[in-house]
Amino acid sequence: MSEERSLNFLEEIIENDIADGKNGGRVHTRFPPEPNGYLHIGHATSICLNFGLAKKYNGKCNLRFDDTNPVTEDTEYVDSIRNDIEWLGFTWDNEFYASDYFDQMYGFALTLIEKGLAYVDDSTAEEIAAMKGSTIAPGTDSPYRNRSIEENLQLFGEMRDGKYRDGEKTLRAKIDMAHPNLLLRDPLMYRIKHEHHHRTGDKWCIYPMYDFAHGQSDSIEEITHSICTLEFIHHRPLYNWFIEQLGIFPSHQYEFARRNLTYTVMSKRKLLQLVNEKHVSGWDDPRMPTVSGMRRRGYTAEAIRQFCDTIGIAKRENIVDIGMLEFCVREHLNKIANRVMAVLDPVKLVITNYPEGQEDIFIADNNPEDASAGTREIPFSREVWIEREDFMEVAAKKYFRLAPGNKVRLKNAYIVECTGCAKDDAGNITEVHCIYLPESKSGSDTSGLTVKGTIHWVSIPHAKTAEVRMYDRLFKVEDPANEEGDFKDHINPDSMHILPEVYIEPALAAAQPGDRVQFMRKGYFCVDTDSTPEHLVFNRTATLKDAWAKEVKRG
RNA sequence: AGUUCGAUGGUGUAACGGUAGCACCACAGACUCUGACUCUGUUAGUCUAGGUUCGAAUCCUAGUCGGACUACCA
Secondary structure, rough: OOOOOOOOHHHHHHHHHHOOHHHOOOOOOEOOOOOOOOOOOHHHHHHHHHHHHHHHHEEEEEEEOOOOOOOOOOHHHHHHHHHHHHHOOOOEEEEEHHHHHHHHHHHHHHHHHOOOOOOOOOOOHHHHHOOOOOOOOOOOOOOOOOOOOOHHHHHHHHHHOOEEEEEEEEEOOOOOOOOOHHHHHEEEEEOOOOEEEEEOEOOEEEEHHHHHHHHHHHHHOOEEEEEEEEHHHHHHHHHHHHHHHHHHOEEEEEEOOOOOOOOOOOOOHHHHHHHHHOOOOOOOOOOEEEEHHHHOOOOOOHHHHHHHHOOOOOOOHHHHHHHHHHHHHHHHHHHOOOOEEEEEEEEEEOOOOOOOOOOOEEEEEEEOOOOOHHHEEEOOEEEEEEHHHHHHOOOOOOOOEOOOOOOEEEEEOOOOEEEEEEEOOOOOOEEEEEOOOOOHHHOOOOOOOOOOEEEOOOOOOOOOEEEEEOOOOEEEOHHHHHHOOOOOHOOOOOOEEEEEEEEEEEHHHHHOOOEEEOOOOOEEEEOOOOOOOOOOOEEEOOOOHHHHHHHHHHH
């Protein structure tokens, strides 16, 4: 249980800080999503990290919406983000919004202007870009760089008061136009946007940029460990510069490498494209790597947390095999999902020596991994559906399912011996014939026989039907974002295959949306939110490992 | 080219100067009323070259390779 685990680099930093008495030994993190999209598996990593660290070190973790760009942000996203975090099993200590601090940030800006460290620039975006220089050439000072403090104060006030149009002026920090770090070449602090904000409404027409909002928000909340992804590493000097010049609480930023997944795209921009261009049904399409998509797919929060824990955290580039995620999902589902029988691609099996009109009721364990899951009744009769692939007219080598002369067990029922099949005029197999061994009844087997194969089935007169959506990976290639051309060219055309009518055992008729089961020998499935009592819909969450399929593939 | 971060089996991650370990994948076998689960075993790794040291994945130097940065996005 208390297996010894080594610390990741952030835990080491935190433990050192605690040992040094930094911040009085206090640990306070935050998860800072921008409400402009749904959370995905990458965010889940960050959530597990930030909330996990706070929990481990008896600290706190805030949820803070980084809502400084009213153009792309929306309350729809706020709601989904809150919901997803809760579903993942985390509770935030405070819910804040960067927009809560707009007044304070405005005051911070005034302070910097008064210290001669910020100025209003009339240059256009193009001019600013041109003056920025490049990685190998220094930038040039803006002609407005040396305005007086008084003039800057007045112009900035006028910016706030709406006297100027979008883009007409900006507020910039006065640092160093020749700095080797391009971010320190007089970065923009405020821009004008006459836009309605989802929380502040029309109160503001100037909005702070990320760099002048994030660190300040961290500081206001007295965040001790501000954890973000590697691409912000160049921002750290700027993060520190603002905090130092302002003399406010010294939050510190730490960076880790975001996790990438094979056969997946992760950027919000690309995910938005998939949604807008209808390649998927929405943000919660079961093929999406979003938290809501994975939830609808049937993934459990435990599995996702386990995955985040398993892949760990580091600072190097990575692309995690999606098989790792699928493994975690199967591992958890194996423990909790009840076993049921469903026939996806049916062919009729007739048990010729079983009397017409007779039936048996078998009692089956719901979950061999969990005795507390109980049992259920399964009706049996003379004609049952079996999978078409569970019969071969001529058995391949190592094939131990039904073939003339072969014996198999019908799961939870009898051992049957195949006697042949019937075909239509076109040569298609229409039914498979067999005889059963009455003394091989499940639970009271006196036949003394052991058979190599066991197959699932559903009694034809008792069968119910359901729609099943067979999901597969959304992309055909490992790293669609880095492939030649458009990432959408690599979408897997078979990522969803709908089976409109499969046969399920009657006990399943009462299944409710969100229920997770294992269709024995076929995979894990969950009841979709589209499902109704009249029309059940199952999503395939994950396949089972299939040693036979591998054998067939090998030839 | 500048700045900056990184480099351990196919993948992810440990080892903090002292036996390169764990998980996934792959492969082989055992078990099996799920060809599932479980169990056992196998293959396979320290970017390169120097140096320090009794001893280097770890420290130093040089190089190689990879990523990130040059949005009025975050």
